[in-house]
Amino acid sequence: SFLHGSGLYALTAYGRLNTYSLFAEAVARLVNPQGWAGIITPTGLLTEAFNQRFAAMLTKTGRLFAFYDFENEAKIFAGVHNQFRFAVTCISGGRRATGTRLAFYTRHVRDVVGRRFELSPEDVQLINPSTGTLPVFRSKRDADITVGIYRRHPILLSDEPGKRNPWGIKFSLMFMMNTGSEFFRTADDLVNLGATFDGWSWFTGSRRWLPLYEAKMLNHFDHRYATYANASEAQLNKGTLPRLSEEKHNDPNVEPLARYWVDETQVETAIGDRTDCGWLLGWRDIAGASNVRTFIPSVIPRSAVGHKFPLVFALDARSTALLQALWSSYAFDYVSRQKVSGASMVFTTVKQLAVPTPDDLRGVPNWLGKPMEGWGLSRTCELVYTSYRIAPFARDVGDVGLPFHWVPERRQSIRAELDAAMMHVYGLERDEVEHILDSFFVVRKYEERDHGEFRTKRLILTEYDRMAEAAATGVPYESSLEPPPGFGPRHDASTIPDWFQE
Numbered sequence: 001s002f003l004h005g006s007g008l009y010a011l012t013a014y015g016r017l018n019t020y021s022l023f024a025e026a027v028a029r030l031v032n033p034q035g036w037a038g039i040i041t042p043t044g045l046l047t048e049a050f051n052q053r054f055a056a057m058l059t060k061t062g063r064l065f066a067f068y069d070f071e072n073e074a075k076i077f078a079g080v081h082n083q084f085r086f087a088v089t090c091i092s093g094g095r096r097a098t099g100t101r102l103a104f105y106t107r108h109v110r111d112v113v114g115r116r117f118e119l120s121p122e123d124v125q126l127i128n129p130s131t132g133t134l135p136v137f138r139s140k141r142d143a144d145i146t147v148g149i150y151r152r153h154p155i156l157l158s159d160e161p162g163k164r165n166p167w168g169i170k171f172s173l174m175f176m177m178n179t180g181s182e183f184f185r186t187a188d189d190l191v192n193l194g195a196t197f198d199g200w201s202w203f204t205g206s207r208r209w210l211p212l213y214e215a216k217m218l219n220h221f222d223h224r225y226a227t228y229a230n231a232s233e234a235q236l237n238k239g240t241l242p243r244l245s246e247e248k249h250n251d252p253n254v255e256p257l258a259r260y261w262v263d264e265t266q267v268e269t270a271i272g273d274r275t276d277c278g279w280l281l282g283w284r285d286i287a288g289a290s291n292v293r294t295f296i297p298s299v300i301p302r303s304a305v306g307h308k309f310p311l312v313f314a315l316d317a318r319s320t321a322l323l324q325a326l327w328s329s330y331a332f333d334y335v336s337r338q339k340v341s342g343a344s345m346v347f348t349t350v351k352q353l354a355v356p357t358p359d360d361l362r363g364v365p366n367w368l369g370k371p372m373e374g375w376g377l378s379r380t381c382e383l384v385y386t387s388y389r390i391a392p393f394a395r396d397v398g399d400v401g402l403p404f405h406w407v408p409e410r411r412q413s414i415r416a417e418l419d420a421a422m423m424h425v426y427g428l429e430r431d432e433v434e435h436i437l438d439s440f441f442v443v444r445k446y447e448e449r450d451h452g453e454f455r456t457k458r459l460i461l462t463e464y465d466r467m468a469e470a471a472a473t474g475v476p477y478e479s480s481l482e483p484p485p486g487f488g489p490r491h492d493a494s495t496i497p498d499w500f501q502e
Contacts, residue, residue, distance in 0.1 A: 003017060003022065008025075008026070008029070009022050009025055009026075010053075011025050011051075011053040011054040011057055012024070012025045012051060012053070012054050014050065014053070015050050016050075018050075020041040020042055020045065021041075021045060021050075021051050021054065023039070023041075024039055024041055024045055024054065024089070025054055027039050027091070028054075028057075028058070028063070028091055031091065031092070031093040032093045033093040033094035034093060034094070034095070035092070035093045036065075036090065036091070036092055036093070037090070037091050037092075037093070038088060038089065038090050038091075039088075039089050039091075040086055040087070040088055040089075041086065041087060041089065042084075042085065042086055042087070043069045043070075043085040043086060043087040043341050044341060044342060045087060045089060046058070046064070046067055046087070046089065046133060046134045047069075047133050047134050047136055047341035047342075048133065048341060048342055049131055049133065049346055049348040049349065051133070052130075052131035052132060052133050052348070055131065055132045055133040055134065056131060056132025056133075057132075058091060058132075059100070059121050059124045059125065059132045059134070060121065060125065060132055061096065062096035062097050062098075062121050063091050063092045063093075063094070063095070063096070063097070064089070064090075064091055064097065064100045065090045065091065065092055065097045065100060065101065066088070066089070066090040066100065066101040066102075066116075067087055067088070067089050067090075067100060067101070067102050067103075067134060068087060068088045068101075068102070068103045068106060068112050068116070069085060069086075069087045069102075069103065069104040069105065069106060069136070069341075070085065070086055070087065070088075070106045070107065070109075071083065071084075071085055071105055071106070071107055072084045072085070072086070073107050074107045074108050076108075076109070085341070097121075098120065099118040099119060099120045099121075100118065100119050100120075100121070100124070100134075101116050101117075101118055102116060102117060102118070102119055102134065102137065102143075103115045103116040103117075104136050104137055104138055105138050115139070117137070117139070117140035117143055119143060119147075123143075123147050126147065126150050126151070127146065127147065127150050127338075127339075127352070128339075128352050129155065129158065129160075129352065130155075130158065130159045130160075130348065130351060130352055131348055131352065135338045135339055136337075136338060136339065136340065136341045137338055138439070141435055142338060142435075142439070145334075145428070145432050145435065145436070146335065146338050146354075148427075148432075149335060149354045149426055149427075149428075150354045152354075152426070152427045153354040153355060153356050153357075153360075153426065153427075154166070154354070154355070154357070155351065155352045155353065155354060155355070156169060156350060156351050156352070156353050156354075156355040157169045157351040158351075159351070166357040166358055166359075167314045167315060167319060167323060167355070167357070167358060168313075168314055168315035168319070169312060169313070169314060169351075170312070170313045171310060171311065171312055171313075171347050171350075172271075172310070172311045172312075172313065173307045173310055173311070174267075174270045174271070174304065174305045174306070174307065174311060175212065175262065175270060175304055175305065175306055175307060176306075176307045177214075177306045177307055177308065180307075183262050183263065183266050184212060184260035184261070184262060185202075185209055185260060185261050185262070185263075186259070186260060186261075187202075187261075190202040190209060190261060195207075195209065198499065199253070199254075199255060200255045200389060201261065202261055207263070207264075208263075208264045209261035209262060209263055209264065210261060210262055210264050210267050210302075210303040210304050211255075211256075211258035211260075211261055211303055211304065212258050212259065212260040212261060212262055212303070212304040212305065212306060213258065213300050213303055213304065213305045213306070213309060214258075214259070214305075214306045214308065214309065215284040215285060215286060215296075215306065215308040215309040216239060216240065216241055216284075216286075217241065217256050217258075218284065218296070218298035218300065218309065219296060219298060220293070220296060220297070220298065220328045220415075221298070221299075221324075221328060221380070221383035221384050221411075221415070222249075222298065223256075223298055223299060223300045223301065223384075223387075223389075223390060224244050224248075224249060224254070224255060224256050224386075224387060225243065225244065225256070225298075226240075226241035226242060226243050226244065226256060227241060227242055227243075227244055227256035227257045228241060228256070228257045228258060228259045229242065229256070229257040230242055244256060246406060246408060249386065249406040250386075250405055250406040250407075251495075252386060252387045252388050252402075252403040252491050252495050253387070253388060253495060253497055254387070255387065255389055260304075261304070262304035266304075267302075267303065267304045270304070271302070277302065277317050277320075277392060277393075277396060278301065278302045278391075278392025278393070278395075278396075279299050279300065279301055279302055279390060279392050279393040279396075280299070280300050280301075280302060280303075280305065280311055281297060281298075281299050281300075281311065281312055281313075281314075281320050281321075281323065281324055282297065282298065282300070282305060282309045282310050282311040282312060283295060283296060283297040283298070283309070283310060283312070283327065283345060283350070284296040284297075284298075284308070284309060284345065285307070285308040285309065285310055285344055285345055285346070286308060286343060286344065286345075287336070287340055287343065287344060287345040288340065288343050290441075290442070291442065292440075292442045292443055292446070293333055293440075293443075294333050294336045294337040294340060294345070295327060295332060295333050295336040295337075295345060297324050297327040297328055298324075299321075299324055299384050299390065299393055300390075301389040301390055301392070302392070310347065310350075312350075315358070317393075317396035317397070318373070318377065318396065318397060319358055321377055321380055321381075321393070321396065321397050322358065322361050322362075322373065322376055322377065322380075324380060324384075325361075325376050325377075325379070325380045325418055325422075326355065326356065326361065326422060326425075328415075328418070329418060329419050329422035329423075330419050330422075330423075330436060330437060330440065330456075330460065331419070331422045331423050331425075331426045331428065331436065332353070332355070332422065333440075334436045334439060335353055335354050336349075336353055337439075339352065339353065356425050356426065360425055361373060361376060361425065365421075365424060365425070365467075365471075366470075366471040367424065367467040367468065367470040367471040367476070367477045368467075368470070368476055368477055369476035369477075370476070372421070372425075374398075375421075376418065376421065377397045377398065378399075378485055378486025378487075379414050379417060379418050379485040379486060380397070380418070381393070381394055381397050381398075381399045381404075381486060382404045382414060382485050382486055382488050383411060383414055383415065385399060385403050385404055386403050386404055386405075386406050387403055388403060388495075388496070388497055388500050390403075391403070391500070399486075401490055402490045402491045402492070402493070402495070402496070403490065403491050403495075404488050404489065404490055404491075405488065405489040405490065405491065407488070407489065410481065410488060412455075412456075412459065413459065413480075413481055414481070414485045416456070416459035416460045416462070416463050417463050417479060417485065419460045419463075420460050420461075420462075420463035420464040420466075420467055421463075421467065423436075423460070423464055424464070424467055424468075424471075430461075430464065430465070430468070433460070433461065433464055434457075434461065437454075437456070437457040437460060437461070438457070440456075443456060444457070466480075
């Protein structure tokens with residue numbers, strides 16, 4: 001009651017109280033106007049959204065002189081876990097800094113001088129205008145590239161009254177996995193109700209239960225990434241699930257097995273009037289800057305979904321599909337990982353990510369010679385539309401055929417074309433593209449292990465260079481795939497299930 005009501009902690013007494021934030025605010029309040037203060041806290045003090053008011057005060061007033069983030073791999077604190085991150089914060093009592101000295105992912109104190117760089121208060125506000133929290137850069141090169149991106153492209157959605165919302169963005173959470181559990185039914189529950197399973201949903205008479213998708217079941221351009229079918233106890237305990245094989249991915253009638261199902265009427269109530277599409281777009285809330293990928297969106301059939309997969313609704317179906325293509329790119333992922341210091345991709349973080357406008361993706365780029373919208377949607381459709389359950393997505397982007405075959409090598413080439421295109425949309429120079437791709441350390445490690453090379457980098461740079469050459473020569477870019485994306489091999493009529501109605 002004292003912390004919330006005294007007024008002494010006006011910037012940090014929000015949500016779940018944390019003493020390190022409260023002590024930091026006390027330090028900032030007590031330091032002499034001509035003095036200085038230093039404090040060691042968890043890194044989240046100035047990078048996490050729950051401390052945004054305190055961070056904004058320091059950055060907007062220019063009182064933040066230095067912020068040095070450390071990983072504990074070198075055991076600076078012997079009794080603390082290796083992956084715990086802490087930071088040294090230096091603030092003034094009133095003097096204004098012309099720039100803030102920053103260093104992130106530092107392991108040894110002696111390394112700070114070589115790793116640190118400076119950001120002006122204006123650059124911090126440019127990158128995180130709503131919260132004033134600090135971006136998390138590994139190097140000055142990352143800071144320079146990211147600041148350049150934010151100078152060219154606006155944030156996705158501003159909290160300021162009257163600001164534009166070019167994508168018409170609205171966010172939503174459907175079912176909380178804890179408090180919403182009263183609506184969840186297991187397979188045993190539904191068998192006891194006399195319901196019949198069709199391989200995806202359960203039904204009895206006119207009543208139907210739809211599968212509850214969880215974030216770990218989904219991946220880029222793949223709503224069939226993982227399944228509860230044959231999941232071992234060890235896998236369930238670790239939070240991982242068996243992956244669907246390439247053979248099953250190539251069967252348009254195979255869908256992942258959910259753990260729970262929800263009455264269709266409850267699903268429709270949760271969705272409300274936000275969309276009349278037969279599909280939904282969201283992203284994995286669980287994220288990390290050191291993961292294989294940080295921002296993982298996916299399209300799913302219109303169904304139930306857990307809160308760890310927040311949903312986004314844009315202006316219309318085609319805009320939402322374009323947004324998925326953009327969000328799936330390495331360029332956007334790079335921007336995302338500069339903002340994540342914890343393990344969650346929350347709304348406040350997503351809103352402040354630099355995103356090209358719909359006009360940027362609908363215009364005529366100098367390397368293509370025609371509107372990019374159709375070019376991007378045809379590629380996105382072939383990547384997404386590999387099962388009958390996702391047919392409503394295909395229809396909304398103008399495809400009336402049967403699902404595409406799942407051909408891994410072809411899919412990687414199509415994704416490389418989209419990735420290269422988004423690098424151009426973001427206005428990135430070739431050396432910047434190389435740096436961005438090299439920053440995905442885990443992708444490089446796995447591909448060098450499995451393929452003997454960083455294949456993703458080679459494929460994307462090849463297409464990036466071909467697009468740059470097209471822009472320089474005036475000869476429009478053409479895909480090297482035959483047939484071109486959007487015209488790939490499809491399943492025949494023998495695979496059409498009984499329930500599938502056009």
